[in-house]
Amino acid sequence: MSFVESSSVITYDGGIRAEEMAMSDGLDTEVAHPARRYNYWLGGKDNFAADRESGDLLAKSYPAARTAARANRAFLQRAVRYLAAEVGIRQFLDIGTGLPTADNTHEVAQRILPDSRVVYVDNDPMVMTHARALLHSTPQGRTRYLEQDLRNPERILSHPDLVDTVDLDQPVALMLVAIVHFLPDQATARDIVATLLGALPSGSYLTMSCATKDFLTPELAANWDATLRNGQSDVYPRERAEFAEFFSGLDLLEPGIVPVSEWRPDPDATERPAPLEASIFGAVGRKP
Numbered sequence: 001m002s003f004v005e006s007s008s009v010i011t012y013d014g015g016i017r018a019e020e021m022a023m024s025d026g027l028d029t030e031v032a033h034p035a036r037r038y039n040y041w042l043g044g045k046d047n048f049a050a051d052r053e054s055g056d057l058l059a060k061s062y063p064a065a066r067t068a069a070r071a072n073r074a075f076l077q078r079a080v081r082y083l084a085a086e087v088g089i090r091q092f093l094d095i096g097t098g099l100p101t102a103d104n105t106h107e108v109a110q111r112i113l114p115d116s117r118v119v120y121v122d123n124d125p126m127v128m129t130h131a132r133a134l135l136h137s138t139p140q141g142r143t144r145y146l147e148q149d150l151r152n153p154e155r156i157l158s159h160p161d162l163v164d165t166v167d168l169d170q171p172v173a174l175m176l177v178a179i180v181h182f183l184p185d186q187a188t189a190r191d192i193v194a195t196l197l198g199a200l201p202s203g204s205y206l207t208m209s210c211a212t213k214d215f216l217t218p219e220l221a222a223n224w225d226a227t228l229r230n231g232q233s234d235v236y237p238r239e240r241a242e243f244a245e246f247f248s249g250l251d252l253l254e255p256g257i258v259p260v261s262e263w264r265p266d267p268d269a270t271e272r273p274a275p276l277e278a279s280i281f282g283a284v285g286r287k288p
């Protein structure tokens, strides 16, 4: 898929509506997609009726869905800030980018280290149409966007644009934020994460978040199971022990595995939801 060249398409908070883009771009608007549903929960306008319906439906069984989405996004931003400012990481591989919003990975990283390089990956064609917004790099740094699928990690790792942008002999922060729960099978998900980490040198980091039912009431947990059973949800939660498996062989940074809102929270944050409202595990680990 090629870029849509009209600059209006990439004016993120300005003009073009999702529906108009779909007409010019051949997107399948009838089926809800995670990126657009998440955009809806975050208060964005780059979503369609099917995404809004799916978002409302899931929010019925888990009313804190919007709060959880915001808490998750804030976790991503704090993790990037920490990795750039405290660790000096200058390379990021952000898979499951989502639609651009304020303070995307490269903006947070390049504000601290302007020569940071970021490769974004997503499989939603609509993210591709907005990718220009992700490519406004500092002159010293570089960003690239790949329309690729997490389920094919080898293709991501060998992609010429990745190899051209990121030096795989130097530490890389692998960002898998709110994406792994779209993979239903834990063993497959573990293998994919292990393949990606296997390609990164010592001193690299994994930042991950993943939905969980661990903090939910039995009633909310049962609702979630029902939406999965009847095909209304594509979010497969992980228990704490399953989430921990992704970090096997890594050194977990403090505070370890916690609800995303509890991971190094900003002291002056206006919103710090309780675990029930941010039922997403978050953690950052270092490859020794």
Ligand SMILES: C[S@@+](CC[C@H](N)C(=O)[O-])C[C@H]1O[C@@H](n2cnc3c(N)ncnc32)[C@H](O)[C@@H]1O
Pocket (backbone or CB within 6 Å): 034, 035, 036, 038, 072, 073, 076, 095, 096, 097, 098, 099, 121, 122, 123, 124, 127, 148, 149, 150, 151, 176, 177, 178, 179, 182
């Ligand atoms: C909930 S959004 C998270 C966005 C961002 N990482 C964040 O946490 O703010 C999940 C993103 O993962 C993408 N995604 C889901 N499954 C994917 C896959 N198999 N390969 C690549 N991207 C995928 C979706 O298109 C969506 O943009």
